[in-house]
Amino acid sequence: xxxxxxxxxGSGEYYITIDTDRCIxxxxxxxxxxxxxxxxxxxxxxxxxxxxxxxxxxxxxxKEKCSECKPAGERTFLPCxxxxxxxxxxxxx
Amino acid sequence: MxxxxxxxxxxxxTAYQTDDVDWRSAGSITVGIDVGSxxxxxxxxxxxxxxxxxxxxxxxxSPDSAKKALSGAMDGTGxxxxxxxxxxxxxxxxxxxxxxxxxxxxxxxxxxxxxxxxGPTVRTILDMGGQDCKVIRCDDKGKVQNFIMNxxxxxxxGRGMEVIADTLxxxxxDIGRRSFEIDSEPEPVSNVCTVFAKSEAxxxxxxxxxxxxxxxxxxxxxxxxxxxxxxxIGIERDFFITGGIAKNAGVVRRIERITGVxxxxxxxxxxxxxxxxxxxxxxxxxxALLKKEQKERAAAGADL
Amino acid sequence: xxxxGVDVGAKNVHVVVLRDGETAARVTVLSGFEQEESARKxxxxxxxxxEVSLGDIGYIVATGVxxxxxALAQHMVTEVAADARGAVALVPSVRTIIDVGADEARAIRVxxxxxxVDFAVNExxxxxxxxxxxxxxxxxEVSLQRFGEISLESTGSIPMNAQCTVFAESEVxxxxxxxxxxxxxxxxxxxxxxxxxxxxARRAGVEDTVVIGGGVANNAGFVKxxxxxxxxxxxxxxxxxxxLGAYGAALIAAQKGEAA
Numbered sequence: 001x002x003x004x005x006x007x008x009x010g011s012g013e014y015y016i017t018i019d020t021d022r023c024i025x026x027x028x029x030x031x032x033x034x035x036x037x038x039x040x041x042x043x044x045x046x047x048x049x050x051x052x053x054x055x056x057x058x059x060x061x062x063k064e065k066c067s068e069c070k071p072a073g074e075r076t077f078l079p080c081x082x083x084x085x086x087x088x089x090x091x092x093x
Numbered sequence: 094m095x096x097x098x099x100x101x102x103x104x105x106x107t108a109y110q111t112d113d114v115d116w117r118s119a120g121s122i123t124v125g126i127d128v129g130s131x132x133x134x135x136x137x138x139x140x141x142x143x144x145x146x147x148x149x150x151x152x153x154x155s156p157d158s159a160k161k162a163l164s165g166a167m168d169g170t171g172x173x174x175x176x177x178x179x180x181x182x183x184x185x186x187x188x189x190x191x192x193x194x195x196x197x198x199x200x201x202x203x204x205x206x207x208x209x210x211x212g213p214t215v216r217t218i219l220d221m222g223g224q225d226c227k228v229i230r231c232d233d234k235g236k237v238q239n240f241i242m243n244x245x246x247x248x249x250x251g252r253g254m255e256v257i258a259d260t261l262x263x264x265x266x267d268i269g270r271r272s273f274e275i276d277s278e279p280e281p282v283s284n285v286c287t288v289f290a291k292s293e294a295x296x297x298x299x300x301x302x303x304x305x306x307x308x309x310x311x312x313x314x315x316x317x318x319x320x321x322x323x324x325x326i327g328i329e330r331d332f333f334i335t336g337g338i339a340k341n342a343g344v345v346r347r348i349e350r351i352t353g354v355x356x357x358x359x360x361x362x363x364x365x366x367x368x369x370x371x372x373x374x375x376x377x378x379x380x381a382l383l384k385k386e387q388k389e390r391a392a393a394g395a396d397l
Numbered sequence: 398x399x400x401x402g403v404d405v406g407a408k409n410v411h412v413v414v415l416r417d418g419e420t421a422a423r424v425t426v427l428s429g430f431e432q433e434e435s436a437r438k439x440x441x442x443x444x445x446x447x448e449v450s451l452g453d454i455g456y457i458v459a460t461g462v463x464x465x466x467x468a469l470a471q472h473m474v475t476e477v478a479a480d481a482r483g484a485v486a487l488v489p490s491v492r493t494i495i496d497v498g499a500d501e502a503r504a505i506r507v508x509x510x511x512x513x514v515d516f517a518v519n520e521x522x523x524x525x526x527x528x529x530x531x532x533x534x535x536x537x538e539v540s541l542q543r544f545g546e547i548s549l550e551s552t553g554s555i556p557m558n559a560q561c562t563v564f565a566e567s568e569v570x571x572x573x574x575x576x577x578x579x580x581x582x583x584x585x586x587x588x589x590x591x592x593x594x595x596x597x598a599r600r601a602g603v604e605d606t607v608v609i610g611g612g613v614a615n616n617a618g619f620v621k622x623x624x625x626x627x628x629x630x631x632x633x634x635x636x637x638x639x640x641l642g643a644y645g646a647a648l649i650a651a652q653k654g655e656a657a
Contacts (some may be wrong), residue, residue: 001240005242005325008243059245
């Protein structure tokens, strides 16, 4: 499943996309440890697979929560996408 | 009731029951309850077949709303909660549904409900709820493959529509029809923010626009907003719309215009209501989960 | 030489008239539906306040969302350019400028020479602008002025869940019903908005000296919340913050007028 968490507001679109098929079988759970804001959790989805998701309170605050990892100027390294070995994560901004 | 006290934005309650199914001999009773931010629904399946549903306003607490929806669906049938084998709760208040055996997200439930309601050809579902809006892509079994959701902001949700109903004093069920009683389609108001859209609408009214024309500009903005959400994950036929705003042609027809895809209509004479898709999906999940449990129990019994 | 800067916002038109570089008049009128008319009225009133006639104004520069409506202007600049120019003139050591108006907010980073390096804008969303605080003070039935003041008295920290002005109104109403103190609600509102504005500021880059302009800079409760959220030792409120854009535009007008 492609899960898009986030929103669009007056300043832009802020989505984190998780390709949850790639989470299946991932034992590292690197995203959970990598995010300094604790945005990720591994939970059982509606079809009984253990997959990554964005925690509920974080879903409406991605711009704010991620701003520490996305300083002005060059934006090359993100702890979450770099840590995720299955390559399940991407950011829209 | 005085003019001031009237709530222009309330949808009426809906109920359905069939005499074609005898629940007592059906084998199993499974229930889906969708507690939304604005309305709550319960759907009862007897032996996996649709038996009854009820839709009501969500009150100040989720458990009571769930109970009210379920007792509405059971009203006059002689059925009691003791007859129910499996309950799935869904919606914004899903974790607070009493007597639920499991909670399942409204994303999965809407997909499954839409698949049952409109058929296995449905690939894209737009659900416009009271305080959120979701676009879901699913396979021919109604399993979710891709989804996106806006629940951060009122733009593109039922709440956004209520704001204009209140501001202009137009009953919500009249908005769709009236938004087409215009000479030509106006430019939409702000599609990003309900607060700004409302002040634009007020300004246009002051500038001499008719109420219908302002409604058209507002519905168009709503349609633009929702279409941009659809755009992010792409639209694939068949396309089906669920949730309260599915009843608002002013928004639906404008979405069809923007996306160039016509939404599937329920068959003529269908008793189903697009607003109960979530609860229906939950009830279908309940039926499947019950069967799975029974099978596992039988297998465990055979092992003994 | 007499010049003017006109800032046509969604809500107000601000006009600053400079005589030989010194402020001679400042005027605010409502933008209303006919922005061109409102801009003309603002300029006429400002000329009157400066005791000159409209024709005596040698050069006019327009800025703001409605800048195109200023028929009398010889030149137009963006809000970012006007804000940067005004802030640098007022506080030469400035590096980050935060401007929060009624309907939009922006953050601008400038280099040591006052040149714009980066900026971020929040427009078209009431939750990130003054309209948010206004709506919440209305829900609480407290004047905007008092809303800012009582917030400073609160030591509590209640999180607000709603990120949208429409949903936040309902949340404030339920906080009122659950007997939460007004001052704590006011602080929660300012903290929530400070979170959004600080995220925008970080996109542009936050570097000392940080200044704040725009109408919302008059709200002490919000300024405190933003200062705390950004972890700043000092957040300088510009003098007459509402006029930042108009003042910057007037400074640009003076330069253009001299060159002409």
